[in-house]
Amino acid sequence: MLTARIDLGAIAHNTRVLKRLAGDARLMCVVKADAYNHGAERVVPVMDAAGADAFGVATLEEAAAVRALTDAPVLAWLWVPGQPIPDGVELGVPTMEHLRWLIDAPSAPPAGTPLHIKVDTGMHRSGLGRHEWDEAFARAAQAGLNVVGLFSHLAVADDPADPYTGAQAESFQEAVRAAAAAGLSPTVRHLANTPALLSRPDLAFDQVRAGLGLYGLEPIAGGDHGLRPAMTWSAPVLAVKRLAAGEPVSYGLTWSAPRDGYTAVIPAGYADGVARSWQGAFTVTVAGKQYPQVGRVCMDQFIVWLGDNEDGVRVGDDAVIFGAGGVSATEFAAGVGTINYEVVCAPKGRTRRVYGGDILAGEKE
Incomplete structure (x- = not known):
């Protein structure tokens, strides 16, 4: 009953848009976490064909x-x-321990395995620190490793005004110079994620790593690059109930009807990705009208307040949690206090994916 509808035409469109924006740089499509929960098996061939x-x-x-x-x-x-x-x-190399294993361990992959050395330019999550660069690059060169790439991750590219991105870019350039001085010549230098691709074309280097934008969501608040959201999460109305003023609903009786009216039960709960902590912070949309969620989110269902139900919501009507016909994933995220990345990764459990969309539409746009 709970459905994530995936528009493959939107995926194709977004890939083509980002490919154009990448200019002369290669476009790496990031499809981790099952293509941001859109289904890698169906999404990867579409991106492949789209550039x-x-x-x-x-x-x-x-x-x-x-x-x-x-x-x-x-x-x-x-x-x-x-x-x-x-x-x-191809392997990313995020620490000296990884590099030593690749050089010394009998069980390491063949020497010709393509490697991308990751350098820490200020995000301080993974990657070789500045004090390790010279030794790491020298050891990789001396061992004859097939270092085809050098990369790093940006911390605040979704805020184009933050100067930290510029500082990271300078550090990355320093790493490029250090690698060259050690005798390495990686041909795939990559730093830019989707927000940097959209706001800092000067950081494209040889390749950009697009993630969120491929799925039609803007990573920078207020941005509009003509991307098309690909996911719509919805469920049918399971029940419509009449309430008298003051009657409470759901576990804990945390909400009561402010007046006589109606509620609707939606068959989606925290087992399906509707977080319990989202209580009272989101709406669903039925036939173009938004209705607030009320009371505790349960394991399998939640409740919305229909008021007088003047539009006649009834059992079987499609209730859009986010996506086409409802609020966007970005708007939903703002309501529940998170980011759109997490929102599209939320649908799980009994959610089933349904695919549609014309992947050839606008191919020459």
Whole structure:
């Protein structure tokens, strides 16, 4: 009953838009977390056909699955030394421990495995620190490792006014120079994520890593680059109930009807990704009209207040949680106090995906 409708035509459109914006740089499509919960098996071939030059994922398991769907390079950057490395996968190298294992361990992948060394330019999450660059680059060069890439992650590119991005870019340039001085010549330097692609074309280098924008969501508040949201999350109205003024609803009796009126029950709960903490902070849309969620979110269902139900909401009507016909994922995120990245990753449990959309529409736009 609970459905995530995925518009593959929107995915194709967004890929083409971002490909154009990337200019001469390669477009890496980031499809980690099952393509931001849109379904990598269906999404990757669409992106591939629409102009993707490479794909990026987090884990090796994800990399193996994506590698089976495309002939384009697939980079994984979350792994630990000793893990079996799938054939044909490119590896990010985030620490000296990873580099030492690649050089010294008998179980390491073949020396020709394409590697992307990750440098920490100020996000302080993973990546080689500045004090490690010279040793790491020298060891990689001396060992004859196939270092094809150098990359880093930006911390605040979604705020174009923040000067920290510029400082990170300068640090990245320093890393590029240090790698060259050590005898490395990576041909795929990549720093820009979707917000940097949209706001800092000077940071494109050889490749950009697009993520959120591929799924039609703007990473910068107020931005509009003609992207089309691909996901709509909805469920049918399960029940409509009449309430008298003062009658409470759901567990804990945390909300009571302010007057005589009606509620609707929607069959989606925290087991499906509707967080319990979202209570009272979001709406659903039925036939173009928004209705507030009230009372505790349960494991399998939540309740909305219809007031007088003057528009005649009834059992079986489609209630849009976010997406086409309702609020956007970005608007929904603002209401519940999170970001649109998390919102599109929320649908789970008994949510089933349904695919549609013309992937060839606007191909030459």
